[in-house]
Amino acid sequence: MDDLTYDLQQLCRRNRDGSHATQDDRKRSLKLAAQQLREAGFRQMRATSFKGKHVEALLARWQREGLAVGTIKNRLAHLRWWAEKIDKAGLLPKDNTQLGIADRRYVTNINKAVELGPELSRITDPHVRMSLQLQAAFGLRREEAIKFRPGYADRGDHIVLKGSWTKGGRERSIPITTPEQRIVLQAAHQLAGAGSLIPAHKNYVQQRNVYDGQCKSAGISHMHGLRHQYAQARYRTLTGWQAPAAGGPSGNALTPAERVQDTEARQVISRELGHERTQVTAVYLGR
Template sequence: MDDLTWTLKQLCRRNRDGSFATQADRQRSLTLMARQLRDAGFNQMQARSLKGKHVDALLSQWQAQGLSTGTLKNRLSHLRWWAEKIGKGGLLPADNRQLGIPERQYSTNQSKAQTLDERLDTIRDPYVKMSLRLQAAFGLRRQECIKFQPTWADRGDHIALKGSWTKGGKPRSVPITTPQQRAVLDVARTLARAGSLIPAHKSYIQQQHVYDGQCKAAGLSNMHGLRHQYAQARYEALTGWQAPAAGGPTARDLTPAQRQIDAQARQIISHELGHERPQIVTLYVGR
């Protein structure tokens, strides 16, 4: 292991910001940067050696690869973290546009929603099947629906999600608004009892592999689409009309009163999905 990779690993171990998943993503990203800098000819680096020329070299590689705006923003956030932890936060401007990175476009009316169909019956692992049903019922992320502890989470009129289950380590709640949600939660409680949807003899990573393998074998892909379906259903329940991505009216078709309802619905859905910015909801429900 070269000096840069080693010292970046040590930097990550000393600064455990965010959830376990966030920490793992950050370390993978920084390890990739170390390799890319080495490939660019910077062979005598350590973590504290980071300079503007290294930032420029990484940006040039990433842009040449044609990476999406979202991927570029994620990598830049990890690069900023690195710079800040070594006392060089000023190496990168706060605004990505100064680096030639455009704003991410959230406006899309193409639906990515998915529903569970008869393929769910081909899932053999009862914990994976239950995770998928919870994912669909409450708009959960994969990590959340696997780590989910039904008995602990069930608060009667809502479910509570621990920070250790969620992206970014931020706890949140999701309301129980339909009989179908209550029914799914009751079945989950019976299956998991006082535990989670990770079998007692498995770790989270092992169960994640089971989840991925079972979904692939069943022909189920991109199950993040279940969150899209949840968001669109919630939008319709909150507004009284279908989401733009589901064929409903677009923003320009709404009256001033409807636009106010639309804005309130997006704020609620943003919280339920675990996003801080309501504009990201556009990816799920359209504009």
């Protein structure tokens, strides 16, 4: 193992920011960056010797390879993390457009919502089945639904997600607004008891692999679409009309009063989904 790869591994071990999935992605991304810098001729680097020329070399390679903008932005986020941990936070600009990377546009009226149907009966692992039902009922991410501990989360009129379950490590709450959500929670209590939806003899990564394998065998894919369905159902409840992605009116067709409702609904949904920016709701709701 070269010095740079070793240094970056140690940096990741000492700084466990974010969820397990975020940490795993960061480790893989930084390991790849170290390899690509070595291939670019930077042979005797240490983590602390990171400079602008290294960013430029990596970015140029990624653009030559034709990587998707989203992939490049994710890799740049990991480079920013690296720079921050060695006290060089100003090494990369916060705005990707200064690096020639266009901002991703969160505008789409293509409906990506999915609902759980008969295929759920083909899921043989009860913990995976329960995780999928929680995703549908509360718009949870996969990791959140796998790590879910009903004894901790259930607060009567809302659920609370621990920061260690969520993307970015931010705790959040989601209201319980329907009888169906309460039914799903009661089933989760019965299955998990005081524990989580990870069986006692497994760790998170093992159960995530079971989840992925079960979904693949059952012919279920794009389970992120359950979050889209949750967001669109909440939008309909909060506004009284369908979201644009579900066939409702676009923002241009709304009256001034309706636009206020639309904005307020998107703010609520953004918080419930665990996003910081309301613009991201356009992915789920359209515009």
